[in-house]
Structures are given as structure tokens and as C-alpha cells.
Amino acid sequence: MSAPVLEAEDLGVRLYPSAGAVHAVNGVSWSLRPGRTLAIVGESGSGKTVMSLAPLGLLPPGVSSDVTGSLKFEGRELVGTPDEERARVRGAGIGFIFQDPLSSFNPMRRVGSQVDEPALIHEGLSRRAARERAVELLSMVGLSDARRRIDMYPHELSGGMRQRAMIAMALAASPKVIIADEPTTALDATVQAQILELLMELRERLGMALLLITHDIGVVAGMADDVAVMYAGRIVEHGPARAVLKHPDHPYTRGLLASVPPPDALPGTRFRGLPGTPPDLMAVTAGCPFRERCAYAIEPCATRRPPLEPVTVSRDQRSACHVHPLVVEHDQPAEVAP
Amino acid sequence: MSAGHLVIESLTVKFPVQGKGTLTAVDDVSLALAPGEILGLVGESGCGKSTLARAVVGLERPAQGRILLDGDDLTQLKGSRRRQLRRRVQLVFQDPESSLSPRLTIGQTLQEPLQIMGMSDRVARAARAAELLEMVGLPSHFASRSPGALSGGQRQRVGIARALASEPDVLVCDEPVSALDVSVRAQIMNVLLDLRADLGVGCLFIAHDLGLVHQACDRIAVMYLGSIVEIGPSDALYRAPEHPYSTALLSAVPVADPDLERSRSRVILTGEVASPIDLPSGCRFRTRCPIGQQRCADDAPSLRPAGAGSAACHFPGQMRVELAQQTATG
Structure with a gap:
């Protein structure tokens, strides 16, 4: 290469x-x-x-x-x-x-x-x-x-x-x-x-x-x-475009993609998106900067910032999330998170 | 009784251009908005969609045509009757940053129209302002804040709340979410959908994002160079556009699925939009149309039934069929 x-x-x-x-x-x-x-x-x-x-x-x-x-x-x-x-x-x-x-x-x-x-x-x-x-x-x-x-x-x-x-x-x-x-x-x-x-x-x-x-x-x-x-100044997910867009791991990427009306949307149906507003960078907090808008957030998200780490089920894809929804769904396909 | 039937009849808006004659921004446009209907108006910059919106709310004087609200012509009324009817059609601006006064609190901004409408009781006004905030999903304590302390999405909610103060039947929304972040757009779109569901407020929704318009609207009208070239049910127009311009516009919008995006064919238009001061003969899209013929230069097509809606084209559907063949053969 x-x-x-x-x-x-x-x-x-x-x-x-x-x-x-x-x-x-x-x-x-x-x-x-x-x-x-x-x-x-x-x-x-x-x-x-x-x-x-x-x-x-x-x-x-x-x-x-x-x-x-x-x-x-x-x-x-x-x-x-x-x-x-x-x-x-x-x-x-x-x-x-x-x-x-x-x-x-x-x-x-x-x-x-x-x-x-x-x-x-x-x-x-x-x-x-x-x-x-x-x-x-x-x-x-x-x-x-x-x-x-x-x-x-x-x-x-x-x-x-x-x-x-x-x-x-x-x-x-x-x-x-x-x-x-x-x-x-x-x-x-x-x-x-x-x-x-x-x-x-x-x-x-x-x-x-x-x-x-x-x-x-x-x-x-x-x-x-x-x-x-990128979210709040950091890369939250990184990888081949096809993998990230088809199978996003980070909840922010998921929310962002869901915000784009899909071609098969039904007219008159409610829009999916993210609640809340982007964070204020002046007010730096501990933990994951996305947690307040995140439907997957768990307890450690409030105190520990998740590192950008490999998403084990997808080659070359990395994501900064304690939960890794993609991995969870891969391991337990029946229990799809929110 | 259902109120808020808005009919635009043969509306024409012209502007004088120094030394060059007259620019026809809106040319003989007829549209009808049923009570509670959300009608999308799409087109590219300069097509006249914002001028049309401004004319509908009375900010531009039409050269010709009528704007009827439940049968009353808004362009002809005078005095208090005019003010009364005008209240029922309200404009929501694109840019919530510049359309709210930085000197007023949110509460003052919302109370101003109430005062103008004659609500003299201060307590009642404050209560109504709180109610308006609640309708757009904001907590009532936002009334004491200034616009500078709000995010873009929150400011646009206030913009909608202000438009709702006079209990309108119709909102004219000119690119209400274009200035907002993608993740926040959905929230504002849902506010509009909820207002329709809860209060029956109709909406003339002007936007250039076709995906958004498709999901939000009952019908879509496509504008090109001052006139409507196609109108039809949202899903039908989105999936099977009849006019070559609608087809090009839809094929130009990138979709978020990489497999779909990389496999489909596009109609890449060449050339520039003709000048609204010096319109071409016949069809006004023919200077850029990939399927134009001599007939298109000789004879201007009018809106005629095509597919599930109407299109102003001598060869409706043809561009769509050609594009599908291109995609199929790769």
C-alpha cells in the first residue's frame, strides 16, 4: 500500500x-x-x-x-x-x-x-x-x-x-x-x-x-x-464508507443516518432523528459527549470517555462507544436495542 | 366546517429590472391547498418559489391573479377585513437567526402579535405565550430567554410558535429547516406534522430537499423558471416523475445508501437556466432538456394530466423511462 x-x-x-x-x-x-x-x-x-x-x-x-x-x-x-x-x-x-x-x-x-x-x-x-x-x-x-x-x-x-x-x-x-x-x-x-x-x-x-x-x-x-x-471535536466512528453507512456502530452515526429520510419513507409519517441539541464545547464534561442524546447510554458513559476502538465484528471499523450496538446485535440478533 | 382552503389562481408576480425590462418571477401559477394539507413546493434557486410564498402572505403585490382563502380574495380586501384574513395565513422564515429580534425576549416576541390582535390583558398574553411554546415543544420558562441563548432548532421552534400566535389555518414555510443541522431537522419537521394532526394547520412547504419533502408532504409541486412544471401526489411524483426536469432533479439528489447511490444513473443537465427576463419560446425548460424536440420550441406545453398528477411536457414520462433503461444496462 x-x-x-x-x-x-x-x-x-x-x-x-x-x-x-x-x-x-x-x-x-x-x-x-x-x-x-x-x-x-x-x-x-x-x-x-x-x-x-x-x-x-x-x-x-x-x-x-x-x-x-x-x-x-x-x-x-x-x-x-x-x-x-x-x-x-x-x-x-x-x-x-x-x-x-x-x-x-x-x-x-x-x-x-x-x-x-x-x-x-x-x-x-x-x-x-x-x-x-x-x-x-x-x-x-x-x-x-x-x-x-x-x-x-x-x-x-x-x-x-x-x-x-x-x-x-x-x-x-x-x-x-x-x-x-x-x-x-x-x-x-x-x-x-x-x-x-x-x-x-x-x-x-x-x-x-x-x-x-x-x-x-x-x-x-x-x-x-x-x-x-466527528462529534464534539472527536472522531466517534471511522472506517470504510460502505461499512459505516450500511452498518453503523456508534449511536450518533446511527442517529445521523436515521435523520436522512429514506427513499422508501411513507409520506406523512413522522421523522426519525436525534433528540436534543449538539453539545456546548465551552462546557466540557466527563464521559461520553453524546450520552445525553443517546438511547443506548449506560452507567459508565457518564464518567468514562469511550476510546475509539475496533468494532470486533467489522473489519477496519472503529467506534468510540462503551455499548457497541453493532456488536451487541451481532451477538444477540433477537434482542435488538432501541 | 373545515377552514383554510387556499386557492391560488393564475398568480403572476413581476419585478422591473433597470434598463432590461421586466422579470417575471412567478408566471401564471395556479395551486390549491386543501384544509390541513401539506403541499411541497420544490425548485432551484431563482425558480420563483420564495416570491410565490411572499405573495401568498401579502409581502409581494401580484401583477395578476387571485389568492382565495375560503372564497375571499386576499389581494382585493382592504382595512380590518384584510388584516383579519391575513392573520390566517402566516409565514415561517428560513433563518431563525435573523428573523427573531435580539432585543426582545422570546416571551415578548410571542406576545407582540397577541397585543396587535387586541389581547390587552398582560396575564392572558403571558399564558398564551406559554401555550404557544408548549405547542412547539419548548418549556414555558423559555419565555424569559433571549434568542441568543437558544440553539438554531430552538429558535426555529420559536419562529413557528410566533406564526401560530394568530391561530392561522395555513403556514407558509420557506425552507424552514435548511439552516439547521441534519439531526435537528427531523424535530422541526415533526412539529409541523403534529400541528397538522392536532390543529389541522395546513402548510405550503417550500424546500429544496426532495427526500424531506417526499416524507412530509401530501402532494409536491415542482417549479421551474416561474411556473409549475409538475404537480402530483408525493409518493407518485417521487417514484415516477413525469416531467424531465423533475426526473433530473430527483436523480441529482444523492441518497444515503452507498450501493444504491453508486449503481444508479443520473440525468446531468447541461447549460444554464434561461433568463426570466428573456424567456425562450415554447417550453421554458427546453434549453436544458435532454429530450427536447422542435415541437417544444414551437408550442409551450401546459399542465395536463400525466401519471397520477399533471405535468407540463409534450413527452411525459419519457425521461424517466430512458433513465431506468440506462440504470438497467449499467
Whole structure:
């Protein structure tokens, strides 16, 4: 098996908002190999975005943070590395796609000059060669009439076209990894389908690895090889996407999946979901952070935080739960828990 | 007597666009909502669904058409009669963050409409506010809290409670759960289903999440570029869409089952939505339609019975059949 291109080990991020500190990410480990897609799934406040951006120095200005643990790109440590060096590694090796293409472009500059900027900086191309590269990149991402559109301003493109242009920008320096943070959340369904198709095709063709941050289980089902489910700053379940989505072990994963209306739902029937609200990270408590919303909770859940450990009945699947409902159901198929 | 029969008749809403003429956001739309019915309205951004919602609650003035509530035309009424009837159709906003005043407590927010309706007794108002909170599943002590102390899901419950203050027959919900976390959406959807079951409140439910709409609604209407292209019973439309746009929209939505998701075919639409300022001739979907023909450019299809509902297409069902063949042959 090839070496991981991006690897996190015991990664932690503390954020310092106006008052106090928030342990937004805690002890997170995963690895991403070339050509693979790892989806990080979670709801707001789960830490999925902070985990992916903070170690790379990409939190918005003004947000002060403290990163511990390790994040390595092709074996090179990024945590604690001076900004300038980190920017070099990032610029040459990692491309980014964000949720909102409009706010990711400079509204005052033409699209083409922004798309070719990484190539200009990291590959040392001449201005003319960079312009040709921009046309080539925009054509590659399916932007029709690219030669004319490179001279447009971002607001002159539709949402879908802007997202294509942002993907082109992410590809400009021929990165090994693309980090896509909710890449299709702001798009309409039919445009989302186009963009996901494009991402899959590019990954195939260019052999890139994809770190896909999303809340959309359907996107995970279609795209991901592996999935890590985050809750309250920690990974609560991790494994091959098919195993986790078909046979989730962690009660949170189960609740999250149950929240998605199934295709065979009957109109007018009540929705299944999770009770309560996501935890407040400012108020750290002992035990399992999910226990108050959990239908399976037992006594130790209040005092002891469950470690992320192998789910014995499913290969490569790990879950942070004292109960392990999947194992219980496997051992006692008649007594299905709630 | 069942109250709350809402009929939208040939509704058209236009906006002037500086230097470019007129934008027709809603074009000759007719819909009927039976008392207690939940009718889903789906479509992509810019299709006019929010404008339609705003027109129904009186926030946009239609260029043409009528909005009838139990026979009374809301667009024609004036004065106190208008205010009285308007109360019976209430809007629930998408974003509970910006639609609640941060300066008011939850109790004050809920009491405001009661005061406007003439409930002058302070004690009675507070009691009614507590009752409204209970209807949406919040404890009554939330009345003293400010919106900032609530989660997104709790704020949306308050938004619904406020809409219920005037005892409406119909709620117009514009993307009420889109801003909420997936695990919290179900709770809010159940509040709406319970209100229908307990009070008979009908709902015009606008959303882009088709899975959600399918489970919540009795019927679904699909909007494209200002007009309804298909309407039908929820399950029938979800399983067997007749219009090629409905088919594309449904095939575009990813499903959570990895085996199903990876084995099915999609209709990937190309091109861009036509401009509502300069509509194409004939069918307005034909510029992106995979099965469009010359006839579609010459002759605009009207809504006609197709399958279990109606579709505005010269070739209803054809796209669905082609897609099924593609999936079958892999």
C-alpha cells in the first residue's frame, strides 16, 4: 500500500474566542492515501472544518488557535512549522475548494488572473504561459468558452461556473491533495450533481487524494472510500464508507443516518432523528459527549470517555462507544436495542 | 366546517429590472391547498418559489391573479377585513437567526402579535405565550430567554410558535429547516406534522430537499423558471416523475445508501437556466432538456394530466423511462 499523502496523528485544536478557550478538536487521527477519498462528516460545531484548516494556517484572520499533535504532508510535519515554509508546502501540494465560491474570489480581479496565480507563484511560469494554463484549467473543469470567460469578473459567472473556476484554481499547482469543505452545499441539486461528477472524474484522472468535509450523507455515499464521523471535536466512528453507512456502530452515526429520510419513507409519517441539541464545547464534561442524546447510554458513559476502538465484528471499523450496538446485535440478533 | 382552503389562481408576480425590462418571477401559477394539507413546493434557486410564498402572505403585490382563502380574495380586501384574513395565513422564515429580534425576549416576541390582535390583558398574553411554546415543544420558562441563548432548532421552534400566535389555518414555510443541522431537522419537521394532526394547520412547504419533502408532504409541486412544471401526489411524483426536469432533479439528489447511490444513473443537465427576463419560446425548460424536440420550441406545453398528477411536457414520462433503461444496462 502506498504511503499516506496526508496524515493526522493525535491532532488537537484549541480556539480562543473572546472569552475562555474551546477545545474544538481533540485527539484526532486519520490518514489519506493517494487517489483515495476520506470524508469527514459532522454537524456544525463538530470540529470538522477547524480540524482541516487550523493545522494548515487557514483559519480566518483574528481567530487565535493552538494546534497540537501532528499533521504530515508526504511525511513533512506541518504543525509548528514556520508560516512561510508551511505556505510553500501548502501552495505546491494542497488545493482547496470552499463552500462559497463568491467569497473565495477577489471580486475586483478577473477570474483568469486568480486561477493562474498558483501556477505563477509555485511553478514559476511566465505571465503568458500562466494565462494559457488558466484557459487549459478552466476547460478541464468544463467551463465552456474558457478563453472568453477568463476575462470576466467573478460576479459575472453563475454559482456553478464559479465553483468550477474555484476547482480550476485548486488544481492550478497540480496538488497531491484536494481539501474540499462543503464543496456543493451552496449549490442547487442539479449543479451539485455536475460538480460531484467533475470531482470524481478529476480524482480518477489526476490520481489526487480528496479530503471531503461535508454534512451530506448522500455525498459521502457517492464519493467516499473512507469516512470519519466527528462529534464534539472527536472522531466517534471511522472506517470504510460502505461499512459505516450500511452498518453503523456508534449511536450518533446511527442517529445521523436515521435523520436522512429514506427513499422508501411513507409520506406523512413522522421523522426519525436525534433528540436534543449538539453539545456546548465551552462546557466540557466527563464521559461520553453524546450520552445525553443517546438511547443506548449506560452507567459508565457518564464518567468514562469511550476510546475509539475496533468494532470486533467489522473489519477496519472503529467506534468510540462503551455499548457497541453493532456488536451487541451481532451477538444477540433477537434482542435488538432501541 | 373545515377552514383554510387556499386557492391560488393564475398568480403572476413581476419585478422591473433597470434598463432590461421586466422579470417575471412567478408566471401564471395556479395551486390549491386543501384544509390541513401539506403541499411541497420544490425548485432551484431563482425558480420563483420564495416570491410565490411572499405573495401568498401579502409581502409581494401580484401583477395578476387571485389568492382565495375560503372564497375571499386576499389581494382585493382592504382595512380590518384584510388584516383579519391575513392573520390566517402566516409565514415561517428560513433563518431563525435573523428573523427573531435580539432585543426582545422570546416571551415578548410571542406576545407582540397577541397585543396587535387586541389581547390587552398582560396575564392572558403571558399564558398564551406559554401555550404557544408548549405547542412547539419548548418549556414555558423559555419565555424569559433571549434568542441568543437558544440553539438554531430552538429558535426555529420559536419562529413557528410566533406564526401560530394568530391561530392561522395555513403556514407558509420557506425552507424552514435548511439552516439547521441534519439531526435537528427531523424535530422541526415533526412539529409541523403534529400541528397538522392536532390543529389541522395546513402548510405550503417550500424546500429544496426532495427526500424531506417526499416524507412530509401530501402532494409536491415542482417549479421551474416561474411556473409549475409538475404537480402530483408525493409518493407518485417521487417514484415516477413525469416531467424531465423533475426526473433530473430527483436523480441529482444523492441518497444515503452507498450501493444504491453508486449503481444508479443520473440525468446531468447541461447549460444554464434561461433568463426570466428573456424567456425562450415554447417550453421554458427546453434549453436544458435532454429530450427536447422542435415541437417544444414551437408550442409551450401546459399542465395536463400525466401519471397520477399533471405535468407540463409534450413527452411525459419519457425521461424517466430512458433513465431506468440506462440504470438497467449499467
